[in-house]
Amino acid sequence: EAQVTQNPRYLITVTGKKLTVTCSQNMNHEYMSWYRQDPGLGLRQIYYSMNVEVTDKGDVPEGYKVSRKEKRNFPLILESPSPNQTSLYFCASSSYTGQGTGEQYFGPGTRLTVT
Amino acid sequence: AQSVSQHNHHVILSEAASLELGCNYSYGGTVNLFWYVQYPGQHLQLLLKYFSGDPLVKGIKGFEAEFIKSKFSFNLRKPSVQWSDTAEYFCAAADNQGGKLIFGQGTELSVKP
Numbered sequence: 001e002a003q004v005t006q007n008p009r010y011l012i013t014v015t016g017k018k019l020t021v022t023c024s025q026n027m028n029h030e031y032m033s034w035y036r037q038d039p040g041l042g043l044r045q046i047y048y049s050m051n052v053e054v055t056d057k058g059d060v061p062e063g064y065k066v067s068r069k070e071k072r073n074f075p076l077i078l079e080s081p082s083p084n085q086t087s088l089y090f091c092a093s094s095s096y097t098g099q100g101t102g103e104q105y106f107g108p109g110t111r112l113t114v115t
Numbered sequence: 116a117q118s119v120s121q122h123n124h125h126v127i128l129s130e131a132a133s134l135e136l137g138c139n140y141s142y143g144g145t146v147n148l149f150w151y152v153q154y155p156g157q158h159l160q161l162l163l164k165y166f167s168g169d170p171l172v173k174g175i176k177g178f179e180a181e182f183i184k185s186k187f188s189f190n191l192r193k194p195s196v197q198w199s200d201t202a203e204y205f206c207a208a209a210d211n212q213g214g215k216l217i218f219g220q221g222t223e224l225s226v227k228p
Contacts, residue, residue: 045215100213
């Protein structure tokens, strides 16, 4: 079954404790992206990657890191989480053609609380 | 600056009513446009997309959208909503050459049985 998986689904942590949220897709998609969803703000793109070893900033990259060492994986790293990073995080993947990104397939989401 | 704006934050309709959700975008070049839906407690799913060609796009579950370039709009429509359409709807735009994707703030639709 074609899918995007994220782990963990729920995470409560404390300020400053480094964490990683994993994202994996089995559709051989070139493009992967991370978003955060906050009430009234919709989804905001954190980072995206158009292929292995190619990453770029979205609209809200501060406080986050990513890497794309393999095509299927795109982990999101919070080196020193702060309470303002409490949010619902979604990973997504899509094919990438000459017309740009296609339909994005979203993971189930990771609800992060930073106290 | 690139942006996507959805006019309605919360829409309440009765079953069988017609729906139109507004979406306007501001982008420098050629854009790809999308509507996604998020049912309660679920992740986002694609309703429809526009890359080029016929500006009237049909999607799943009876939804359609019209791309009006002169108005920078991509409004979502459905002739007759059902209770099961209760969800949050997001409009999104992407540069057709890059990877940046911008979402609108979302519109919460509540359909009363």
